Amino acid sequence: MYHLLKGFHEYLTRKDEFSVIIIGLDGAGKTTLLERIKTLYNDTPGLTPDKIAPTVGQNMGKITLPSTILQFWDLGGQRGIRSIWHRYFGDCHAVVFVIDAEDRERLGEGWEVFDGVLKHPQILGVPLLLLANKQDNPRSLSVEEIRNDYEEWFRHKQDSSRRVYGEEIELEQRRERIASLDVMGISALEGTGVRAAIDWLFIRVQNSKRRDEMDGNNR
Ligand SMILES: Nc1nc2c(ncn2[C@@H]2O[C@H](COP(=O)(O)OP(=O)(O)OP(=O)(O)O)[C@@H](O)[C@H]2O)c(=O)[nH]1
Numbered sequence: 001m002y003h004l005l006k007g008f009h010e011y012l013t014r015k016d017e018f019s020v021i022i023i024g025l026d027g028a029g030k031t032t033l034l035e036r037i038k039t040l041y042n043d044t045p046g047l048t049p050d051k052i053a054p055t056v057g058q059n060m061g062k063i064t065l066p067s068t069i070l071q072f073w074d075l076g077g078q079r080g081i082r083s084i085w086h087r088y089f090g091d092c093h094a095v096v097f098v099i100d101a102e103d104r105e106r107l108g109e110g111w112e113v114f115d116g117v118l119k120h121p122q123i124l125g126v127p128l129l130l131l132a133n134k135q136d137n138p139r140s141l142s143v144e145e146i147r148n149d150y151e152e153w154f155r156h157k158q159d160s161s162r163r164v165y166g167e168e169i170e171l172e173q174r175r176e177r178i179a180s181l182d183v184m185g186i187s188a189l190e191g192t193g194v195r196a197a198i199d200w201l202f203i204r205v206q207n208s209k210r211r212d213e214m215d216g217n218n219r
């Protein structure tokens, strides 16, 4: 009887665990975001911004939501470290790409890297959220401006690669994904917009294609 009740209790309190990777160029604010998330959702606060150094490798953090655990992997964004990102693509349930909306000079570089991520077959069908960070700075581009800038960059890329055989179909697939892409504005520094981003992730991981695979494996 005890085992029956224990099993029933475990069933009722069971929490599904999902992995979310946080990527983007160095300096975009990924670690500041992860530490802000910890402060907002955990009893033990995350590091304050003055204690955060550039990431060499990865940082990890977990938060508990109703019947769900979100496990975050914040991956270093420096050029040499980006080559490890793909190792996380196969197992993650969602991808968060952080853009520094204040740094206009590096937007093009950011889109180039973002486009490389979108192209990756392993994340096709995985929920993807683009975050325009540093919205506390009045000089930052708004969500609307960030979206337009990316679309313009993409159109330009499409035009210049029309002549390359085979690339057009691939670009068309990406265009569809971009059309349904969600972009949200946040300030990792002040915490604005962060709860809305977590709500988005919470909903989207439950319906993620990879969740079906997970359930299938547990059967
Ligand atoms: N104004 C402002 N500054 C921010 C915000 N988020 C991060 N920063 C600053 O941006 C700089 C880089 O932040 P990090 O969190 O270290 O950036 P990162 O993306 O983790 O960088 P790597 O670890 O090198 O990939 C720091 O000086 C942060 O204080 C924000 O929302 N607003």
Ligand SMILES: [Mg+2]
Binding pocket: 030, 031, 032, 053, 054, 055, 074, 075, 076, 077
């Ligand atoms: Mg970092």
